[in-house]
Amino acid sequence: MKHLMFSVFILLMLSACEDKPEPKQTEVQQTPEVTLQQQFDSYQGLAWQVVEALQNQSAAQQLQDLTFKLITSSTGLFLNLKAQLPECEASLQAMADATEFQQQSDDADALQNEMTINVEPELPEFAAPSCYHAQKLLLNPLAVYKLAQQADLATSDYQNAKLKMTDSFARIKQLELITAIE
Template sequence: MKHLMFSVFILLMLSACDDKPEPKQSEVQQIPEVTLEQQFDNYQGLAWQVVEALQNQSTTQQLQDLTLKLITSSTGLFLNLKAQLPECEASLHALADATEFQQPQSNDTDALKNEIIINLEPNLPEFAAASCYHAQQLLLNPLAVYSLAQQADLAQSDYQRAKLKMIDSFARIKQLELITAIE
C-alpha cells in the first residue's frame, strides 16, 4: 500500500513539474487592435476639441490644425466600418482615400514645409443606404469647417455655422453607433 501511495505521489509531482516551455514574448510587441467603439470615441474626442476651439473663437490656423487632425485620424474609422456596413464599402473606401493628403512637389522645400493639398470636395460615390450618408458626413462636416477656417477673418456667423457642422457630426456618430450595434 505504501508503495502504491508513493507511486501516486511521484506521478502527481511529475505532472506538476511539467517542463512545458513558457511562451516567449516576441521582441516586437503587437499593437493592440483598436475597436470600432474606440475609434468612435477617438473621433468624438477630436471633434469636441474642434467645437471647443470654435466656442473660444480660436485662430484660423488652430482651427485648421484641429480639423486636419480630425480628418486624418478618421482613416481607420472608415476602414473599420467596412466590416459593419458592407453596403457602404465603395463609399467608405473613397472616404478613407480622401483622408490621405499629398504634399505638392517643388524644389523650394521651405515654402512647402507645412503645405499639403486637401481636396475640400472629394468625389464620393452615391450612398447605397442611410448609414453610408452618416459615414460621409463624418468627413464632409470637418472638411466644411476646414474650408471656413481658411478665410482670413471669420465672422461670428462663421463660427456658429462651423459649430453646427461639428454638432451634426456627433449626431452622425450616434446614428452609426446604433446601426453597427444592431447589425
C-alpha cells in the same frame, strides 16, 4: 530584547534584498487592435477639440490645424467601418482615400503646409442611410476646414461651424446604433 529586534530587522532587510528571478516572457506582446468603438471615441475626442476652439472663437489657423488632424486621423475609422457596413464599401473607401496623404514627415503642421486638402472630394452616391451618416463624418470637418481658410471669421461662421460639428456627433451616435456598438 533590543538585540533580538535588531536581528529580526536585519533578517527582514536581507530577505527583501534577495534577488528574485523575473518571470520569463514566453509570449511575444502584440499590439492590440484598435476597435471600432475606440475609433469612434477618438473621432469624438478630436471633434470636441474643434468644438471647443469654435466656442472660444480661436484663430483660423488653429481651427485649420485641429480640423486637419481630425480629417487625417479618421482614415482608420472609415476602413474599419467597411466590415460593419458592407453596403457602404465604395463610399467608405473613397472617404479613406480622401483622408490619406503621403506622409513624408510625422509633423502634422509640416504635412499640412505641404498638402492641399480637397474640401470637396468626389464620393459615390450613398447606397443606404448609414452611408450618408458615414459621409457626414468627413464632409462636416471638411466644411469647417474650408471655412477656417477664410482670412476673417465672423461670429456667424463660428456658429455654422459648430452646427456642422454637432451634426458629426449625431452621425456618430447613429452609426453606433447601426453597427450595434454600445
